[in-house]
Amino acid sequence: MNAISKKLKQFEMERGMPAAEIGLKEARIGYAHVSFSLVALLIGGLCGLLQTMVRTGTIPEIAGIGYYELLTAHGLMLAIVFTTLFIYGLLYAFLAQSFGRFESFPSRLAWLGFWFMLLGVLLVTWMVLAGEASVLYTFYAPLKAHPVFYIGLVIFVIGTWIGSAAMFRMYADYKREHKNVHPPLQAYMSIMTVLLWDVATLGVAATILFQLLPLSLGWTDKVGIELSRTLFWYFGHPLVYFWLLPAYIVWYTVIPKIVKGKIFSDALARMSFLLFLLFSFPVGFHHQLLEPGISAFWKYVQVVLTFLVIIPSLMTAFSMFATFELAGRRLGAKGLFGWVKKMPYRDVRFLAPFIGMLFFIPAGAGGVINASHQLNIVVHNTLWVTGHFHITVGAAVALTFFGSAYWLVPVLRGRTLTPAIQRLGIWQTMAWTVGMLFMSTAMHISGLLGNPRRTGPAKYFQDSIVADWIPYHTAMAIGGTILFISIILFLVAMYKLSFTAPRGTEEFPVAETEEAAMDTPMFFENWKLWIFVTFALIAFAYTVPIWHMIENAPPGAPGWRLW
């Protein structure tokens, strides 16, 4: 972070000490988060596998753990714990790479945040496994879980806030020491990601602290459901960008290095992240299109804003393929698609994120369908939606995280990625791809046939339509099995990279920017302005409808425990 710490890092590198790419202390922080995320991946993946088995009727419920407990654990472990912990580990690594040594204060904050997250997850998991919180990972009011479940969630979120405070502090320190210089691109993007998370979690924290926890504790006996759902979805949609942005950081800054190319444009990369911050929030109603109590006009306003958040993804798609083509041409590729042959498909660090990008093409199109006002009615709450986010977070994001782990874990552990582990990684990636194609295709199609999501083994009076769904359930179980095998292969690779791979210095891939790219304007560092605009857009999209919800609130609804 300063001259001394740079020298220290230099010294460490010369001595060939482990984790030479980043400092040992920094590596420990990153590795704690990443290894925690791997445990969540194992548990969450196992629950997912069992779910597909219970739904096909292959196995009955196990040890009294019902379908909805499995479903709750699957969602929480994968969508919340695996993603968030892996993201924090990855971002700490990016900041260590960008800034060098962490000062002692932000380091202590990072560890404090970690322990909070761990405690929160333990409390939540305990409640779910004890059957006290089968409320799924969306915990919609007025379902009433045990108070400890909500307290665990609050502690987890506080942990993430403490961790983000550590990152903000590092960024501010760097800026103070480097006037009129852009902090490195990875650092900028990392800060944007946690800022987005912090602003988003304000909504879910509000509904837990002021509505769900008091109801669960018995301090209040009624809850305003539409308000709670609106606060939840104010959080729920930016949440998906919180998953996506770290994958985009890898796509923008790491992948170009691996394909022997360069970052297409530093300024446009920053611009796309800035647009994500601005447009991620005022869009939550597109999850509530079929709900009473919200006017169709404000739903449409948020649909329009939802479409704006597609623009930075279009920019990202352009940058990726521009990077690939330029890299391919440098390597001697000819013609429009000559670059396709020049990509390093045998390198898992490239292959897994690249397949993730390919998944994201239909996933993005599906997202446009889901958000399209009237069209939503065809797919809402059907398995189509589940299929949608199995190819977004479950493929585009997960594959990018898997591919990154193959360099991140050895960097953090001072070990090297061997050719044997590379091959294992390729197999693991192929297994994930095949498994996810089975699972997500079956979900999308049976969703269009009306098969509801989040539903246990249903018979529905032996209706003929139910028979039509059965082959798709089988395909989901086959996909789930292959996906679980992929998780096992991944964890074997991660174990080797953590404990048995040869010691050495694994490359931390960070690309440079194209020389032809123009300078980055300083307005990107005007944080006060961008945070103001973010909240102004939130106020625009939400003030009137929330005011309407409170003014015209129905008599409150009591809480229920129906499991």
Add this chain to the structure above:
Amino acid sequence: MHIHKLEKVWLIFGVAMLAVFLTIIGVSAFASGNQPPSDATLIDPTKVDQTKPFDKPGLTKIDDGVYEAVMVSQAFQFTPGDMEVPKGATINFLVTSKDVVHGFQIVKTNVNMMVVPGHINSMSYTFKEAGEYLIVCNEYCGNGHHMMATKIKVVDSE
């Protein structure tokens, strides 16, 4: 800030497409009235049984070929149960919940809405084909959620 010429073309094309999509769904919503179910009517969720018209849930003929189905969702059933209408009938569904949030989806149709305690939600649908239609709850409501369903029989009128 410099933007590559091809990127400009790509973004202009992309944004133009988004504008076309938004115009289509906007015209459909505001000119043709194809809005998602957004009923603003309120009800006390603890007094559903005493509140008209939900004190007498059921299917009523209100005009030639037009019916009103007043329905109550609760864990884990719809009231009334099996209903029957002649082919070509239009049903106006009025639905509310006595406990938690439920879904109301008629499989093979575009009837799909959220049923939220404290609110009444509504949709209309014309059943042009005879047959049995399955109504399912598509929002998790508890451990009997997958058993929550009923049927509408649409019969050939004589």
